[in-house]
Amino acid sequence: AAGDNVKDEL
């Protein structure tokens, strides 16, 4: 969702 800022990078 917008603004969720999930850390999906390694």
Add this chain to the structure above:
Amino acid sequence: MNAFRLAGDMTHLLSVVVLLLKIHTIKSCAGISLKTQELYALVFAARYLDLFIHFISLYNTVMKLVFLASSFSIVWYMRRHKIVRRTYDKDHDTFRHHFLVLPCLALALLINERFTFREVMWAFSIYLEAVAILPQLVLLQRTRNIDNLTGQYVFFLGAYRVLYILNWIYRYFTEPHFVHWISWVAGIVQTLLYADFFYYYIMSWKNNVKLELPA
């Protein structure tokens, strides 16, 4: 996932494969900084604390496990393996890497996205990764004969950082809500550290001479 991100992850993976190839197959870690490898192991341990809590994707989980396992096994090889450890250039790998850890932790306590344990550890891992290459770059400067695999290892690591910046630029325009200033600023600093190395690496490749960094 965009092409820059995938290419970045693949060059990161490739750098690890090159290093493992050197260590596992040639049984040599000459020119490789144990200090840098220890910092990377710490970086991944701190960053992937949520590995078994937050599931993002199978790709994400597998890559995290690969980076954790490879970084710790490289440290193990360099410290404990009876043949590999003899090739470690201890006398030139003198960077006081412990002095990087505390400032990074202090910075993470001050500047983070949220003041929680996991977020502070995440910020800490980002700051530490930015400077973790320093002992390796110093060791390269002191190494008279940089072998091809070592040069390629550092080159792929640097390429991974450049591709991550392109990935952020792409994400900035395609996913406006996706903003991690901490990783962007630290990532740009990290990439700049490679600038000097890149210059000499490309020159040596262009002129077809052995890579050597001026002291």
